[in-house]
Amino acid sequence: MRAVDINERSPWQDITEGNKIYEAATSRNFCTGEWRTSTPEFDREKCKQCLLCVPVCPDSSIPVKNGARDEFDYDHCKGCGICAKVCPFGAITMREGK
Numbered sequence: 001m002r003a004v005d006i007n008e009r010s011p012w013q014d015i016t017e018g019n020k021i022y023e024a025a026t027s028r029n030f031c032t033g034e035w036r037t038s039t040p041e042f043d044r045e046k047c048k049q050c051l052l053c054v055p056v057c058p059d060s061s062i063p064v065k066n067g068a069r070d071e072f073d074y075d076h077c078k079g080c081g082i083c084a085k086v087c088p089f090g091a092i093t094m095r096e097g098k
């Protein structure tokens with residue numbers, strides 16, 4: 001099955017039976033962060049780069065570059081708030097809305 005551009009209308013021939021997913025990692029092709037109703041915000045001044053927030057994110061939306069966490073991947077973050085709960089330094093706060 002080919003990757004689908006969300007702005008493109010999918011012909012019925014491209015829709016799998018029962019909308020089953022046959023390939024891994026296809027979620028990267030979709031901006032599922034659009035479902036979000038609350039949004040994590042990251043305070044770089046408070047962050048101690050302990051990286052505790054990274055493995056708990058169910059959507060792998062906290063990228064790490066050169067051993068340090070980077071800005072959220074808002075294309076895929078669904079706003080569950082787990083990262084804000086685990087941060088021991090209060091560096092993540094949840095804001096209502098996208």
Ligand code: SF4
Nearest residue numbers: 057077078080081083
């Ligand atoms: S709010 Fe949830 S989905 Fe978004 S970055 Fe935090 S843990 Fe990940």
Ligand code: SF4
Nearest residue numbers: 047048050051053087
């Ligand atoms: S848990 Fe908090 S302090 Fe640790 S890396 Fe994440 S935002 Fe920074």
